[in-house]
Amino acid sequence: MFFHIVLERNMQLHPRHFGPHLRDKLVAKLMKDVEGTCSGRHGFVVAITGVEDIGKGLIREGTGFVTFPVKYQCVVFRPFKGEILEAVVTMVNKMGFFAEAGPVQIFVSNHLIPDDMEFQSGDVPNYTTSDGSVKIQKESEVRLKIIGTRVDATEIACVVLFANSNLDIACLISPRKPAY
Amino acid sequence: DAEPNRSSGSRRRRDRAPAAMSGMEEEENAAELKIGEGPSLPSPLMNCEVAIILEHKWEQLQHMSDGGADQVSQVFEKSQAYVKRFSRYKNPDAVRQVRETLSRYSLVEFELCTLGNLCPDTADEAKALVPSLVPGGRFDSDDRVDKMLNDLSLIKKFE
Numbered sequence: 001m002f003f004h005i006v007l008e009r010n011m012q013l014h015p016r017h018f019g020p021h022l023r024d025k026l027v028a029k030l031m032k033d034v035e036g037t038c039s040g041r042h043g044f045v046v047a048i049t050g051v052e053d054i055g056k057g058l059i060r061e062g063t064g065f066v067t068f069p070v071k072y073q074c075v076v077f078r079p080f081k082g083e084i085l086e087a088v089v090t091m092v093n094k095m096g097f098f099a100e101a102g103p104v105q106i107f108v109s110n111h112l113i114p115d116d117m118e119f120q121s122g123d124v125p126n127y128t129t130s131d132g133s134v135k136i137q138k139e140s141e142v143r144l145k146i147i148g149t150r151v152d153a154t155e156i157a158c159v160v161l162f163a164n165s166n167l168d169i170a171c172l173i174s175p176r177k178p179a180y
Numbered sequence: 181d182a183e184p185n186r187s188s189g190s191r192r193r194r195d196r197a198p199a200a201m202s203g204m205e206e207e208e209n210a211a212e213l214k215i216g217e218g219p220s221l222p223s224p225l226m227n228c229e230v231a232i233i234l235e236h237k238w239e240q241l242q243h244m245s246d247g248g249a250d251q252v253s254q255v256f257e258k259s260q261a262y263v264k265r266f267s268r269y270k271n272p273d274a275v276r277q278v279r280e281t282l283s284r285y286s287l288v289e290f291e292l293c294t295l296g297n298l299c300p301d302t303a304d305e306a307k308a309l310v311p312s313l314v315p316g317g318r319f320d321s322d323d324r325v326d327k328m329l330n331d332l333s334l335i336k337k338f339e
Contacts, residue, residue, distance in 0.1 A: 001293060002230045002263070003222035036253025042222075046230075046259040047237050075225065075233055077259060084294065084309050086266050102262040103255040141266075143298070 043078025044103040092125040226296040228267035274339040
């Protein structure tokens with residue numbers, strides 16, 4: 001799910017940037033440093049939407065760099081245990097399928113795809129139910145329930161349950177980067 | 181006696197160290213509504229709201245002279261494509277109305293956003309998608325859930 005959040009960061013600036021455009025340069029550096037990053041705590045920083053406050057700069061002894069505490073607002077994407085979200089299937093093979101939800105990639109292993117769905121190879125590999133009513137292939141939209149996340153410093157791996165069209169939770173699926 | 185002191189204090193420290201190194205955090209469970217903590221609480225956003233925010237930001241970047249729009253991160257691009265695809269409501273007024281309407285039903289923000297994102301058709305589907313709706317007595321009967329879903333679908337109809 002996406003969240004709006006206020007974060008703080010200490011930005012260091014070289015004296016050559018001081019001048020009438022100091023604030024602009026700070027904000028530009030902030031965006032360059034932070035947008036697109038992922039932390040375990042907050043998830044992926046999708047976009048900075050505003051700068052709330054820039055504190056007084058502190059000259060660092062010995063270097064001349066100045067540190068500014070910056071408070072900024074941003075949109076983050078952070079999947080949570082228990083959340084049900086929609087994802088797009090990006091690749092299907094006999095091991096399972098990959099799906100993407102925003103910046104997060106999820107792998108659904110074939111061991112955990114419902115038994116009544118079979119892998120079918122060909123030009124458009126897919127998983128299909130025996131009666132042909134449900135088909136999962138590239139570009140299919142699926143609903144997944146996150147049953148656990150494991151976060152480390154830079155990324156989030158999700159453990160998901162695959163929810164079929166009737167929303168019965170079918171099976172447990174291993175994350176893209178299993179670490180258990 | 182060379183045995184290290186196994187007081188409960190030192191055991192706690194040992195237990196915590198590996199967890200901190202692997203970055204495991206305390207359980208955050210949407211089903212039970214435990215989300216985030218700390219000085220600044222995150223506010224959940226619906227996909228359709230994020231679509232508007234990112235579109236606005238994209239336009240701002242395009243107006244910048246140094247080709248800012250070319251330098252957006254992959255995270256931004258994927259997120260923008262995702263929210264455009266999975267927004268049930270496109271019109272900004274409708275988006276605002278969705279939040280206003282759902283706010284009348286004593287929902288927690290996370291529940292509100294999940295419902296606004298997934299737009300269940302029936303009370304059963306809503307309760308399966310948002311299990312936290314069930315306990316607590318806010319929705320004593322399916323009628324109340326149905327009314328809420330009906331209000332949502334009316335917004336879609338007149339979007």
